[in-house]
Amino acid sequence: SNLTFVDSLSVKFQEQLPDHPFTINLVSRISGYKKLAVGSEAPNISLPSPDGDMVTLSSLRGNYVLIDFWAAWCRPCRAENPNVVKLYNKYADENFEILGVSLDRTRKAWLKAIEDDGLTWKHISDLKYFNSEAAREYQISAIPATYLIGPDGKIIAKGLRGESLKQKLEEIFG
Numbered sequence: 001s002n003l004t005f006v007d008s009l010s011v012k013f014q015e016q017l018p019d020h021p022f023t024i025n026l027v028s029r030i031s032g033y034k035k036l037a038v039g040s041e042a043p044n045i046s047l048p049s050p051d052g053d054m055v056t057l058s059s060l061r062g063n064y065v066l067i068d069f070w071a072a073w074c075r076p077c078r079a080e081n082p083n084v085v086k087l088y089n090k091y092a093d094e095n096f097e098i099l100g101v102s103l104d105r106t107r108k109a110w111l112k113a114i115e116d117d118g119l120t121w122k123h124i125s126d127l128k129y130f131n132s133e134a135a136r137e138y139q140i141s142a143i144p145a146t147y148l149i150g151p152d153g154k155i156i157a158k159g160l161r162g163e164s165l166k167q168k169l170e171e172i173f174g
Helices: 002-016 021-035 075-091 107-117 133-137 162-173
Strands: 046-048 054-056 064-070 096-102 122-124 145-149 155-158
Touching: 002 021, 064 075, 075 096, 075 107, 075 162, 096 107, 145 162
Parallel strands: 064 096, 096 122
Antiparallel strands: 046 054, 064 145, 145 155
């Protein structure tokens, strides 16, 4: 894979130019990619729900979990929501959970979007936009963004939406 290749390059750079800013930057980026690679343990997320209760990703262990990074102001996210609602309704009884991580800035906009779009799954946010702790942990630079986590807490896939999400869930749940 590309990651293996780039990783082998970084080893060469560490041998030849260990203190060079390029090497330091490269090594740090690769460790970030590895942390979020398919097959890696999903970093835990712990943020408040609309009720103010802390919700953690780890509490959903044993389920397939779609981490859905979105926001009320994000048009493509809102356009994708009906599709996600349909899939959630279809698979909610089959140990499928969604954890909606909002990058909204205001509680009012966040809650209105949940209500308007009929999003009945678990929601969390620290209302810090792209500075959200979870967004930083998962290296989110654009939304919508998704990670699919297996019952064992490992990353199965990322970037699934629309048809690709539907196909992956069909593959898992039959």
